[in-house]
Amino acid sequence: MDALRADPAAFTDYLDRQQNKGLLRFLTCGSVDDGKSTLIGRLLYDTKLIFEDQLASLERDSRKHGTVGDDLDFALLVDGLEAEREQGITIDVAYRFFTTDKRKFIVADTPGHEQYTRNMATGASNADLAIILVDARKGVLTQTRRHSFIASLLGIRHVVLAVNKIDLVDHSQEVFGEVVAEYREFSAELGFASMVPIPISARFGDNVMERSPNMPWYEGPTLVEHLETVDVGAHGSGPLRFPVQWVNRPDLNFRGFSGTVASGTASVGDAVVVASSGRTSRIKSILTYDGERAQAGAGEAVTITLEDEVDISRGDVLAASNDRPEFSDQFSAHVLWMAQEKMIPGRTYLLKLGTRTVSASVTEIKHKVDVNTFQKLAAKTLDLNEVAVVNVSTQEPIAFEPYSSNHVMGGFIMIDRLTNLTVGVGMIDFGLRRATNIHWQPVEIDKEVRARLKNQKPVLLWFTGLSGAGKSTIANLVEKKLVAMNQHTYLLDGDNVRHGLNKDLGFTDADRVENLRRASEAGKLMVDAGLIVLASFISPFRAERRMTRELFAPGEYVEIFVDTPLHVAESRDPKGLYKRARQGQIKNFTGIDSPYETPESPEIILAAGVNSPDALADEVVHYLAGHGYI
Amino acid sequence: MPQTRLPSPAELAGDKLTHLQRLEAESIHIIREVAAEFRNPVMLYSIGKDSSVMLHLTAKAFYPSKPPFPLLHVDTTWKFREMIAFRDETAKRVGMDLIVHTNEQGLREGISPFTHGSSTYTNIMKTDALKQALTQYKFDAAFGGARRDEEKSRAKERIFSFRTENHGWDPKNQRPELWNLYNARIRQGESIRVFPLSNWTELDIWQYILQENIPIVPLYFAAKRPVVERDGQLIMVDDDRLPLAKSEVPQERMVRFRTLGCYPLTAAIESPASTLHEIVYEMLLARTSERSGRLIDHDEAGSMEKKKREGYF
The missing domain is CATH 3.40.50.300 (P-loop containing nucleotide triphosphate hydrolases)
Structure with a gap:
């Protein structure tokens, strides 16, 4: 000193x-x-x-x-x-x-x-x-x-x-x-x-x-x-999200939007979209007290002006126009209830997410989770300190993202309209599309009829695991064995789907989610057709696997975790992808710089680093026989 | 044009904000949130270093607009003279309205730290005066420059801290406050105290003053000043209202203040530090907390919590 x-x-x-x-x-x-x-x-x-x-x-x-x-x-x-x-x-x-x-x-x-x-x-x-x-x-x-x-x-x-x-x-x-x-x-x-x-x-x-x-x-x-x-990683990666906090109008000649960059980078000239209206413009300037900026990164508090006169107010989100957040009035979330007074589905609360406050209600408690035993329990209401998976409906659509990919865009609080107390906190898992509300025309030939003809119970076998874990290899073997037993199958392979159905999608988080959504929907149609569908997708995030699971009736979705340690998968590296990811040539590669969230309760766990693919395929076939699918 | 723009800190620091940049951004976010959510906010301006930083952050938050709320100073009439001069200069410089409020009844009754003891005096001339002003102007939010590292009951307080109609604080029943989502909902008569500097430490404040070149009251810098020693504390003789015992002869000593309040209640420290660099250097070596110079915190254990429950900032 x-x-x-x-x-x-x-x-x-x-x-x-x-x-x-x-x-x-x-x-x-x-x-x-x-x-x-x-x-x-x-x-x-x-x-x-x-x-x-x-x-x-x-x-x-x-x-x-x-x-x-x-x-x-x-x-x-x-x-x-x-x-x-x-x-x-x-x-x-x-x-x-x-x-x-x-x-x-x-x-x-x-x-x-x-x-x-x-x-x-x-x-x-x-x-x-x-x-x-x-x-x-x-x-x-x-x-x-x-x-x-x-x-x-x-x-x-x-x-x-x-x-x-x-x-x-x-x-x-x-x-x-x-x-x-x-x-x-x-x-x-x-x-x-x-x-x-x-x-x-x-x-x-x-x-x-x-x-x-x-x-x-x-x-x-x-x-x-x-x-x-300890390296805890950085917040704020991903595409630009800028929740507008305050409209800055010192005089008639200046109209700026003040806020904190939630994720990504704002650069002068960037094309941006207002998430609520879909109106697009470009960033004209980024202003701070200390001078103009060419760029502002996550966590910075700045004021942005746009090239066009666009109607924007507090609560709107400026986003990268080529990578927009979800915009919907329904989503699934984990909620922790924080008030003495019970949470009752259907009751309206104020919901604050980012800089937006809207009326909202819980439409359904899927189940609550015992915070001590992690058991899933049925529930009609929630008490103080209880946690549940719920569907939330907001009065107007809002822009959001899963909490796991963006805390600012996915975390919300609930406020009681009468007492003004903060009564709940929520973490969004995924959006629920409007389509979930469209009622299907009942048809006389249903999946049971179709399945009976094929002498099997239709099911989606969802193989999840690291790249190179052996998912496709095992799925292929399972399909061969099933066909040999006269079962009707179809294999949806992650890589192959990307050549056709999903060839317009990249590897951003949003595109990955969309990739899985389409694959899941395709799988659902095939299950409806009475088939045993084998799908092999890395599907690293719990939220998306849950999304898939929830598309299906109980018993129609079987999650198979191909549990191969990272070092084993990496040493196999059949397509040389790990090597490229390690060299930084591939971004967001699962297991390297993007997490693989281990399944919480898969129906089947395959110890793929230990047993041979053939033995593992037999395990799956035994499961299907043991549970009455074949 | 593009070449005249400054590179962003993110570019400079390889996508990583410095500690002070992160604190600054968080405070600006909080200050803007208040302007957006409340009808009639006010900023408590105590003239001290923390207030100076808060005011600087406020200018940044709304630039190029002027901050959309006034400043409030609760004047006990026992502030250092240099503080009052600095206050008036500052209000003029930043172009914000300044409301000065004094508890007139207390003044008429001649309440002073000497006649009624520091605790009663603080209660009447600071806490009561503040409550009067908040009620009179119907402010629904009031910014304060308190930091969590100052004192242990402050460490427990939320950034948006709810106050009842009587300006009371219920520490056992605070609203949960998650992420940077602040609940600004109140009923008529209730209010929220907002602490944008909650996560700053004393060192952060000084480093920021240094970095941003923020004007502060000259009393923070060492100079020869007339002081008397009482119970081991150095009290500055700022005017002739300070009653002196026969044995007390003011001495010129090289002193400065780590914290500023009412002059009879704020002890000076001996120090040669007359530049910001020297102050920060001294801080790094300090072995006593800054509030040790605040005589009111020592009245009794848990005294700050008690005062805060009654409405003290």
Whole structure:
């Protein structure tokens, strides 16, 4: 530091480094006694962010409310409300700030009690990583499952499993291993991109900032090392989305649209479309207080003017004209209910998405999800802190995208019209087309008649998995075996469909969704014709697989997960695609720079890295025979 | 034409905003959201460094328009003289309307930090005065420059913080606030306090002042000033209203302020830092929090939470 004072250039350089540090926003969750607040206090203390006067008041409070004898009770440093200090629990989310040499951090310290689940969701909504605390003595508890579920629901893809109080189990590697195994087992279906387990003692600081001398068996990173280096990816990739916040009209000669770029890049000259009206224009200028810009990227707050006079108001979305968002008045979403008063389908609420607020109602609760067991349950209404998959209908169509591809365009809140309280939060999974409302003409020859002729139960066998996983190979073998048994089949292959039916589609997320939608619809027609349809598509996203599944009656859709580890698929690389993706020649390649979301509950899992394709094909045929399809 | 345009930060930093750019964009988004959603907002202007930053961000948010709301200063009549001069200059410079409100009844009754104690004084001349002004002008939203890193009850507060008709805050029952979706719905008489600087730290504020060259009250820079020492705190003798004990003889010392409020309640620190660079450097070495210079926070444990529930900013 003193060297900096002597050298102004070095000091300026130091300041630049400070502000060019990356930022990681994470949340901590755990139940009352897992030591969550203690961990945050420890992080602040070890990174020297507790000032002397704060330390003095901590010593005072520790004597008054503390629960750790003569030691400093770090929990008192973060539990900011009087009620929290008195009851020794966290009620609401608190935000803390700390910095290390490598990164800046904003921590959302969230409550663990089930009754405060909504406050945890508040903290999770802006976080990119979750630290799930577990008491080493107790292992995985119900709340561990709940916290993990809520984190996954809000789109958090990176998790640290902090096995705390390891000192109380003699720093045992066995205990640690057991907790980790237990966690891995149930969290597999939550689809986290990374899960890093770390044995720690928040109270004594083991493996928090400093490597613990008590656990020579642990070779992974310390908690802080991991937080400093974990790559959580970037927000805001994808085509331009610019929700208009405020129409900027200082005088009659200037009409600009102020807002924050939600995704993509706005460049002067770009063709844009107003999502609601379909009117197109070009970006004339991008204005800020600091001057005009040629470009503005995701996260930047700017003012855009257009070349044409186009009617635009708050709530409209300017989008890339060649890659538009969905625009519809119906969608399927996951909803977390946050009010004492029940959510009742049919009741109207205000729905705020981006800068748009519209009247909306839930038309149907598909099912609710028990946040502790992940079980799907039937429900007529939703209570406080309950999660459900619902269909939402808005009074006017709005522009949106699936939450998994764009948080700004896919996350919404629901507001009670009378009390004005925020009563619910939702994450859009996919749009429901108007077509779902068109009633079909009943025909006398129906699929049952057709199927009976063929002596089989029609079904869509949906093979999903990485590129090179062996989907087509297995599907081909299954079809051969079925035909040999006199069954009527048809094979829809992902690559082949792209040569014809879908040859106008590319590989953007939107096009991928459309590709799958068409394939699914084609499959549906063939199932209707009575066939056993084999479809092999990478179909990496849960939302789209769900979309397909929901097109079919129960039993008509069988999801087959061709489970081949990435390194195996990559080593096969039949078409040389992985190699090109690794070299950056192919973008959005599943498994490389675009995620593959593991199926949550496929009907069949094929261990394709282990068994031969022929044996795997037999497994499928046995399934069909065993379930009365053939 | 195109060659005269500045490259965007995204281009410069390889698609990555700097920490301050990210904070700036977030604050601008919040400020615009208020202008778009409320009928009659106001910005609390306390003249301090945080207010200066908030005002700068406001100018950025609406450019080329002028900010579509006025400034409100609650004048206890015990502010440093340099603060008042700076306030009037600033309002003129940014071209915004400035409303100055004082609790006239309190003034008539001669309420001062010396006669009634800091707690009662703050309550009457700051909290009550603020509530009077908000009620009188029927403001439905009021911006404040508070930051979450300042104090632990602030760390719990939402960015859009709901207030009842009596301006009360219920910390145990705050509206959930997800992503950057703010619920601005209120009934008549209720209001929302808005904190666009919630996620800034003290260091961020200073770095931003440095980067943007934002004018601040000269009291932040070290100079020789007349002070007396009370309970280990240095109090500046800003005018002859400060009652001095016989033993108290004002001394000229090189001091500055980390935070500014009413002069009898705001302690100075000894410091040679007379430039922004030196201030930031000193900050990096600081071992006490900035609010340690605020005498009202020490009255009792949980005192800030209590004041905030009653309507203090």
